[in-house]
Amino acid sequence: MPKVSWFFKISSLSVLALILAVASLGAGGSTVDAFATLAASAAATGAATAAALAPLEVCYTPAQISEVRVIHASPNSPAVDVYLDKATTPAISKLAYGSADAAGYIALAAGVHQVKVTAAGDAKTVVFDKPVTVVAQTAYSLVAEGTLAEKNFTVTAYVDDVSATAGQARVEVIHSVSDAGPVDVLSAGKVVVAKLAFGKSATLSLDPGSYDLAVTAT
Numbered sequence: 001m002p003k004v005s006w007f008f009k010i011s012s013l014s015v016l017a018l019i020l021a022v023a024s025l026g027a028g029g030s031t032v033d034a035f036a037t038l039a040a041s042a043a044a045t046g047a048a049t050a051a052a053l054a055p056l057e058v059c060y061t062p063a064q065i066s067e068v069r070v071i072h073a074s075p076n077s078p079a080v081d082v083y084l085d086k087a088t089t090p091a092i093s094k095l096a097y098g099s100a101d102a103a104g105y106i107a108l109a110a111g112v113h114q115v116k117v118t119a120a121g122d123a124k125t126v127v128f129d130k131p132v133t134v135v136a137q138t139a140y141s142l143v144a145e146g147t148l149a150e151k152n153f154t155v156t157a158y159v160d161d162v163s164a165t166a167g168q169a170r171v172e173v174i175h176s177v178s179d180a181g182p183v184d185v186l187s188a189g190k191v192v193v194a195k196l197a198f199g200k201s202a203t204l205s206l207d208p209g210s211y212d213l214a215v216t217a218t
Helices: 046-059
Strands: 004-010 015-024 030-038 065-072 078-085 092-095 106-109 111-117 124-133 139-145 156-160 170-176 183-187 190-196 201-206 208-218
Touching: 046 092, 065 092, 111 208, 124 139, 124 156, 139 170, 170 190, 190 201
Parallel strands: 015 170, 065 139
Antiparallel strands: 004 208, 015 030, 065 106, 078 092, 078 111, 111 124, 139 156, 170 201, 183 190, 183 208
């Protein structure tokens, strides 16, 4: 797999998720599309960031509440609607590949929830319909990954670390490339995440600043 690089700037207390997704180009190989999604609990910098984090902390006060956001990381898949439990109206509509729900984290009662994913505007085309368990006082990213063509489309619940960062930025790296082996993530030539396999995540705490990251096959 070729090296993939991208550049981004990290601000203090921000929560940033980097999701890796792959789009097949046929027998000639594949390309990796890396995209970044800001969590709803993070704003740009300083006081605005602290203010944005406050509602998330308030949501954790009830003993039986979880926080959930949804990210579409399934290449070559259409925009999707996401239904929760027995609702006939989607909780999230027209979520396109490479994006997270604009509403950010939503509060859910802890326990088992039926998550159904359909093609946007077409409730009859169901691509995923399974129970997902969420634990109280925990934040999750529900990531749609895999591909419809390979018949391995799924929704995986990753636990997000939203604890205080003590002036640092937190970066969550999720490997959502279903047909790629383990990868290393490098910053300035130094491995900061090693041997990250598909379906796994890693969390980094970094000083605010600008970073040039690279992703390579392990």
